Amino acid sequence: MTELAPFHAHSSKPMSEAEFEAAIRAVGAERYHDKHPFHKLLHGGKLNKGQVQAWALNRYCYQAAVPRKDAALMSRVHDRELRREWIHRIHDHDGLGEEPGGIERWLVLTDGLGLDRDYVISMEGALPATRFAVEAYVRFVVEQPLVVAVASSLTELFAPSIHRERIAGMLENYDFIDDKVMAYFKRRLTQAPRDSEFALSYVKKNAHTRAEQEACVAAVRFKCNTLWAQLDALNHAYVAPGIVPPGAFKPE
Amino acid sequence: MTELAPFHAHSSKPMSEAEFEAAIRAVGAERYHDKHPFHKLLHGGKLNKGQVQAWALNRYCYQAAVPRKDAALMSRVHDRELRREWIHRIHDHDGLGEEPGGIERWLVLTDGLGLDRDYVISMEGALPATRFAVEAYVRFVVEQPLVVAVASSLTELFAPSIHRERIAGMLENYDFIDDKVMAYFKRRLTQAPRDSEFALSYVKKNAHTRAEQEACVAAVRFKCNTLWAQLDALNHAYVAPGIVPPGAFKPE
Numbered sequence: 001m002t003e004l005a006p007f008h009a010h011s012s013k014p015m016s017e018a019e020f021e022a023a024i025r026a027v028g029a030e031r032y033h034d035k036h037p038f039h040k041l042l043h044g045g046k047l048n049k050g051q052v053q054a055w056a057l058n059r060y061c062y063q064a065a066v067p068r069k070d071a072a073l074m075s076r077v078h079d080r081e082l083r084r085e086w087i088h089r090i091h092d093h094d095g096l097g098e099e100p101g102g103i104e105r106w107l108v109l110t111d112g113l114g115l116d117r118d119y120v121i122s123m124e125g126a127l128p129a130t131r132f133a134v135e136a137y138v139r140f141v142v143e144q145p146l147v148v149a150v151a152s153s154l155t156e157l158f159a160p161s162i163h164r165e166r167i168a169g170m171l172e173n174y175d176f177i178d179d180k181v182m183a184y185f186k187r188r189l190t191q192a193p194r195d196s197e198f199a200l201s202y203v204k205k206n207a208h209t210r211a212e213q214e215a216c217v218a219a220v221r222f223k224c225n226t227l228w229a230q231l232d233a234l235n236h237a238y239v240a241p242g243i244v245p246p247g248a249f250k251p252e
Numbered sequence: 253m254t255e256l257a258p259f260h261a262h263s264s265k266p267m268s269e270a271e272f273e274a275a276i277r278a279v280g281a282e283r284y285h286d287k288h289p290f291h292k293l294l295h296g297g298k299l300n301k302g303q304v305q306a307w308a309l310n311r312y313c314y315q316a317a318v319p320r321k322d323a324a325l326m327s328r329v330h331d332r333e334l335r336r337e338w339i340h341r342i343h344d345h346d347g348l349g350e351e352p353g354g355i356e357r358w359l360v361l362t363d364g365l366g367l368d369r370d371y372v373i374s375m376e377g378a379l380p381a382t383r384f385a386v387e388a389y390v391r392f393v394v395e396q397p398l399v400v401a402v403a404s405s406l407t408e409l410f411a412p413s414i415h416r417e418r419i420a421g422m423l424e425n426y427d428f429i430d431d432k433v434m435a436y437f438k439r440r441l442t443q444a445p446r447d448s449e450f451a452l453s454y455v456k457k458n459a460h461t462r463a464e465q466e467a468c469v470a471a472v473r474f475k476c477n478t479l480w481a482q483l484d485a486l487n488h489a490y491v492a493p494g495i496v497p498p499g500a501f502k503p504e
Contacts, residue, residue, distance in 0.1 A: 072327035075320050
């Protein structure tokens with residue numbers, strides 16, 4: 001039944017917590033970006049180094065935006081306990097004190113791929129579609145009701161399996177990838193489940209009406225779209241048909 | 253010369269760093285809220301307990317808004333190093349892990365004054381003008397250029413002297429105030445200078461044109477206005493003439 005939930009938008013009866021969670025998880029099963037052909041190529045060792053570079057420098061835009069997204073969400077939160085919980089996400093990405101954080105680990109990956117760090121950080125070579133998708137996510141958490149903004153983070157429910165698959169697939173299939181450059185994904189194996197459990201429980205507790213629940217499910221769909229659109233753009237530019245937009249990164 | 257800076261709005265030559273800093277400090281000398289008659293009454297022991305309660309519960313609105321303001325600022329920052337520095341402000345107010353933070357210390361003050369904690373947190377008894385002023389500050393950092401948003405924090409340059417005066421004056425003059433409830437201000441004696449030094453150096457480095465510098469000076473003036481307006485409202489409601497707005501806290 002739960003996979004039908006999105007079609008009952010005008011039903012007034014709230015879903016049970018189990019139905020609600022199942023509706024959220026059904027979005028991942030249907031459209032999380034692990035289903036995208038580009039990811040299958042990436043993990044299966046079917047890309048050349050230039051294509052992996054293009055993926056890594058575009059994905060940097062997303063990594064770099066996540067702390068701004070989380071700060072934007074926190075700027076709307078009047079509940080101190082929620083802020084005290086959510087701030088860990090910023091620590092995870094920006095680091096704190098001696099801990100360098102996930103963005104730095106991502107730059108270790110792009111270093112390892114032989115990309116110039118300043119070029120990656122400048123985002124000059126990134127695809128415009130990547131940046132539009134990423135900024136759409138930042139705006140979403142500013143503009144949507146708080147519980148819906150929180151729900152948009154729930155793609156993390158689906159992340160650990162893609163990260164496990166990616167670590168194994170990339171280490172096995174590419175001679176330019178080693179353990180050190182995969183540190184980002186190893187770290188996320190423990191961070192993402194902690195965060196997504198909190199967010200899932202928050203959303204269950206704070207989405208009261210059927211309309212709120214459906215808006216939360218739609219938020220997960222929206223977030224999946226922002227991830228999928230990034231891979232569409234990569235695929236179009238660097239795989240098939242392989243038309244690199246003006247100004248974007250051109251592999252050697 | 254520097255005190256004339258605000259009158260040269262159309263001059264195209266940037267101020268020297270020393271002139272710029274002096275112009276910022278001149279704003280404090282002219283209009284920081286330590287000059288407000290209400291603060292003189294507060295620190296001089298001239299208020300009764302109900303009036304001190306009114307001050308503390310209104311000021312809570314400001315304390316509680318500061319982490320949202322800082323998160324709003326961070327949500328606009330693309331420079332990871334600046335975010336890694338700025339996040340300490342959120343830790344200072346919200347706490348981190350075992351450290352309870354400044355808002356909790358403020359509630360220790362309102363507890364000590366005999367106010368119900370839920371009532372304080374609800375902000376139901378706060379003056380509307382307090383909340384308007386506080387939210388104007390949050391919006392300011394969202395809407396203004398980043399360097400101007402950073403500059404609005406520079407009232408912290410003037411805070412340590414008011415805190416020292418407040419700690420001494422309130423401990424000496426009120427039998428309902430003890431060391432424990434003044435913990436918030438003691439902590440700020442070390443936090444505020446660290447933050448304001450960083451922000452001052454950032455603003456000096458990043459306000460390049462005369463127009464940007466003047467916008468930064470104006471930001472400090474704006475921020476002083478948000479603090480001053482809060483004391484005007486307190487004074488009007490609880491001192492002279494003493495007209496408490498409908499729904500606002502009424503001392504027993």
